[in-house]
Amino acid sequence: MNTFGGWLFHASERPYIKQYINANKHLIFVIMIFLSLIASGSLVPSSLVSYAFMAFGFDPINAYGLITSDRSLVMICVCMLSYFLPIFQFRFLMSASGRDLYLSLPIKRERLYHIHYFIGALFMGVATVWCGVVFLLFHPYNQRILVSVFVFLLFLLIGLCLYTFFTFLVVKSHSLLDAFIICMSYTLLSMMFTNAFQRFFQAGAAHILIGNGFDTVPSHVQQFISLLSPPWIMFHWNVLFLEDVQSHLSLIWVIVHTIMWMVFACFCFVYAKRSFVRKKMEQRKDSQEWVTYPLLVPMGEAVLILGYGEGQLCSFAIILLFVFSLIAHFFVKRKIHLDWRMPLRFIGFVLLGYGLMQASIATDFFGLIQEIPKQEDVEMVSVQVFDTQCVDCSILETLWIQDSKRISKVMSGQETMMKSKLKTMDEDVSLIVTFQYVYHDGEESIRSYYVTQEQTQVRTVLEEWKKLGILRDFKGVE
Amino acid sequence: MLKVRMVSKQLQDHPVLDQLDMEVNDGCIYGLIGPNGAGKSTLLRVMAGVYQPDMGCVTIDDVSIHNDPSRLKDILLISDDPYYFRKASLLDMKQFYRISHPDFQEEYYQKLIRLMKLNDHIPLDRYSKGMKRQAFLILGLCCAPRYLLLDEAFDGLDPHMRMIFKKEIVERLEEKQMSVVISSHSLREMEEICDCFGILENGKLITSGSMGEWLDTLHQYQLAFKEEASADMFSHLPVLSCKVDSRVVTLILEGDSEMLETELAKLQPVLMERLDVRLEELFVYALQERNDKV
Numbered sequence: 185m186n187t188f189g190g191w192l193f194h195a196s197e198r199p200y201i202k203q204y205i206n207a208n209k210h211l212i213f214v215i216m217i218f219l220s221l222i223a224s225g226s227l228v229p230s231s232l233v234s235y236a237f238m239a240f241g242f243d244p245i246n247a248y249g250l251i252t253s254d255r256s257l258v259m260i261c262v263c264m265l266s267y268f269l270p271i272f273q274f275r276f277l278m279s280a281s282g283r284d285l286y287l288s289l290p291i292k293r294e295r296l297y298h299i300h301y302f303i304g305a306l307f308m309g310v311a312t313v314w315c316g317v318v319f320l321l322f323h324p325y326n327q328r329i330l331v332s333v334f335v336f337l338l339f340l341l342i343g344l345c346l347y348t349f350f351t352f353l354v355v356k357s358h359s360l361l362d363a364f365i366i367c368m369s370y371t372l373l374s375m376m377f378t379n380a381f382q383r384f385f386q387a388g389a390a391h392i393l394i395g396n397g398f399d400t401v402p403s404h405v406q407q408f409i410s411l412l413s414p415p416w417i418m419f420h421w422n423v424l425f426l427e428d429v430q431s432h433l434s435l436i437w438v439i440v441h442t443i444m445w446m447v448f449a450c451f452c453f454v455y456a457k458r459s460f461v462r463k464k465m466e467q468r469k470d471s472q473e474w475v476t477y478p479l480l481v482p483m484g485e486a487v488l489i490l491g492y493g494e495g496q497l498c499s500f501a502i503i504l505l506f507v508f509s510l511i512a513h514f515f516v517k518r519k520i521h522l523d524w525r526m527p528l529r530f531i532g533f534v535l536l537g538y539g540l541m542q543a544s545i546a547t548d549f550f551g552l553i554q555e556i557p558k559q560e561d562v563e564m565v566s567v568q569v570f571d572t573q574c575v576d577c578s579i580l581e582t583l584w585i586q587d588s589k590r591i592s593k594v595m596s597g598q599e600t601m602m603k604s605k606l607k608t609m610d611e612d613v614s615l616i617v618t619f620q621y622v623y624h625d626g627e628e629s630i631r632s633y634y635v636t637q638e639q640t641q642v643r644t645v646l647e648e649w650k651k652l653g654i655l656r657d658f659k660g661v662e
Numbered sequence: 663m664l665k666v667r668m669v670s671k672q673l674q675d676h677p678v679l680d681q682l683d684m685e686v687n688d689g690c691i692y693g694l695i696g697p698n699g700a701g702k703s704t705l706l707r708v709m710a711g712v713y714q715p716d717m718g719c720v721t722i723d724d725v726s727i728h729n730d731p732s733r734l735k736d737i738l739l740i741s742d743d744p745y746y747f748r749k750a751s752l753l754d755m756k757q758f759y760r761i762s763h764p765d766f767q768e769e770y771y772q773k774l775i776r777l778m779k780l781n782d783h784i785p786l787d788r789y790s791k792g793m794k795r796q797a798f799l800i801l802g803l804c805c806a807p808r809y810l811l812l813d814e815a816f817d818g819l820d821p822h823m824r825m826i827f828k829k830e831i832v833e834r835l836e837e838k839q840m841s842v843v844i845s846s847h848s849l850r851e852m853e854e855i856c857d858c859f860g861i862l863e864n865g866k867l868i869t870s871g872s873m874g875e876w877l878d879t880l881h882q883y884q885l886a887f888k889e890e891a892s893a894d895m896f897s898h899l900p901v902l903s904c905k906v907d908s909r910v911v912t913l914i915l916e917g918d919s920e921m922l923e924t925e926l927a928k929l930q931p932v933l934m935e936r937l938d939v940r941l942e943e944l945f946v947y948a949l950q951e952r953n954d955k956v
Contacts, residue, residue, distance in 0.1 A: 199761045207747050207754055281745035288710040290735035290760050
């Protein structure tokens with residue numbers, strides 16, 4: 185077959201592609217200038233980037249950290265491109281007149297999809313590579329060039345996955361507004377889902393530990409949830425080479441995420457093409473494909489009720505969320521008409537949230553929360569004892585204990601504290617005993633207990649700790 | 663020949679085209695007439711390959727355009743609200759149309775641009791509605807496709823421009839052997855320009871044929887009598903429409919004019935005048951007849 189541009193485009197399509205690029209050359213020029221300014225660090229001051237980057241909990245003070253935070257801006261640009269490009273490339277589908285023009289062209293629909301998809305993908309490639317070149321020119325940290333090249337190639341790869349995913353969503357949408365909302369919802373919802381899970385987990389943990397301790401979502405669970413978000417994978421790749429975060433990130437997980445999104449993008453490409461070819465252009469204006477609003481609205485409701493209601497919504501919050509759901513429902517239907525299934529679904533989610541929270545409490549959050557950890561997982565532990573009734577003698581133990589014998593003693597002491605703990609802090613409380621564990625995988629957990637010194641078993645444990653040197657200089661015991 | 667064969671199409675579960683048959687001969691101007699919502703625009707979109715029919719097919723020289731989209735190069739649809747790129751000028755759109763219609767008539771384009779006094783360098787956004795319509799009609803005529811489909815062709819054009827375009831369409835047709843399918847509500851204009859017509863209602867072509875032949879068989883008479891007249895007086899004649907206003911009767915009759923005039927003379931009217939039959943009357947009659955049947 186007579187082709188140009190390899191297998192991507194047919195020779196007969198060349199005038200169409202040339203004209204398409206020519207018609208958009210001003211826009212391409214503006215985007216390239218904008219990206220150049222971003223990549224060179226001329227548009228956004230480095231201090232602002234560093235400040236924003238610190239919000240993620242990373243220290244950008246060294247050169248390595250600085251280059252990572254600067255690269256994050258390029259990462260954001262790649263994400264933005266992958267978000268806007270499909271909408272731009274397939275915007276003709278969103279208006280009746282656009283469909284009349286493009287679909288009456290003597291080009292097979294399949295080819296029309298290919299042309300528009302690959303022009304966008306090529307532009308993404310050129311823009312990302314250009315960003316990489318400009319970045320390296322303006323950030324001449326020679327020893328890190330290879331890392332940067334590698335990271336930019338991964339940005340491109342994951343950016344293309346994201347671009348394909350959004351193309352799929354755009355093809356499924358029926359108006360420009362829907363395309364924007366649906367793509368944005370998927371981006372935000374994955375972040376909201378992660379955040380909602382954390383909130384739900386922490387609320388559950390607070391119940392399980394009865395106010396005497398708190399727990400964070402285990403990293404493997406967090407990593408599993410972050411499968412939802414390709415920008416998160418890009419971020420992981422970007423910071424993976426920072427020494428201080430390497431312990432928190434597992435390379436295997438990031439590679440698995442990347443491969444998973446590549447496979448997912450292939451499916452999206454095939455299904456987007458199929459949807460485009462079979463799309464009935466006369467379909468109703470509101471987007472009712474199952475991947476659009478019919479999935480997004482219940483997902484949004486579930487995230488809000490389960491995550492932000494934490495399974496125990498007060499009536500005001502329920503009414504507020506119901507009103508939000510109602511507005512979303514009317515917007516999706518483009519009319520003020522209440523479908524009886526909508527309130528039923530909402531009540532179902534509220535009950536589900538309550539039931540899930542009860543089940544979580546009953547099962548120690550499905551085994552994710554261990555009040556006393558397994559000793560073999562513990563790297564080190566520290567104990568802090570605070571006397572609430574003795575202003576001068578409240579001494580905190582800050583030394584880290586790493587030998588297994590003393591760790592074992594601390595853990596058996598924690599068991600005693602757990603049995604003797606008071607459920608709430610009241611006048612009888614004289615001691616707050618806090619255990620801080622650091623595990624072999626870098627995770628941490630904290631447990632705190634309110635106890636009284638009148639309890640014999642508590643005094644025995646404290647004296648034993650003092651003898652073993654676990655607690656030093658604790659006057660309250662003497 | 664462009665043929666529409668047993669085409670059915672539903673839009674949002676509502677049947678718009680119902681087993682519709684239609685033929686557009688080469689070198690003719692076909693007027694597609696119908697009330698609002700009759701399915702004219704949908705039919706044009708099916709013919710242009712924008713919509714896939716639920717049943718039936720559209721063929722050019724017996725080759726289905728749905729099976730062979732390359733045949734779409736013979737068809738150009740200028741919709742009622744033509745699409746143009748953001749900030750695009752007429753010149754940009756010309757470049758776009760040239761891709762699918764490589765035989766674009768550049769000289770003719772220049773002639774029309776001058777005639778219409780259009781600046782093809784400024785963005786189409788800055789054109790008025792009528793100017794946009796002119797611009798896309800120019801593009802349609804210059805592309806010279808075998809079948810040019812014009813949806814609400816003359817909407818927004820002033821009478822002078824309408825006249826110019828009608829003249830250009832007829833000239834183009836002779837030069838390039840194009841066929842034009844025009845949908846419009848302006849029956850007067852359709853009457854002036856079309857050779858063939860089809861009246862569409864509820865997704866079906868209720869009447870179609872050659873404009874000249876059909877008008878030759880229809881005759882309109884206005885009669886005045888000395889005394890009060892009634893419709894029963896004409897029951898023995900092939901009456902299509904009868905309006906009685908006291909002593910004055912307006913009739914549309916079908917058949918041989920000489921025979922009809924002899925028969926009417928037997929009724930001894932004080933005055934008998936033959937009037938031209940207009941497409942508008944034909945349209946109203948056709949719809950009325952259909953509704954009576956229903």
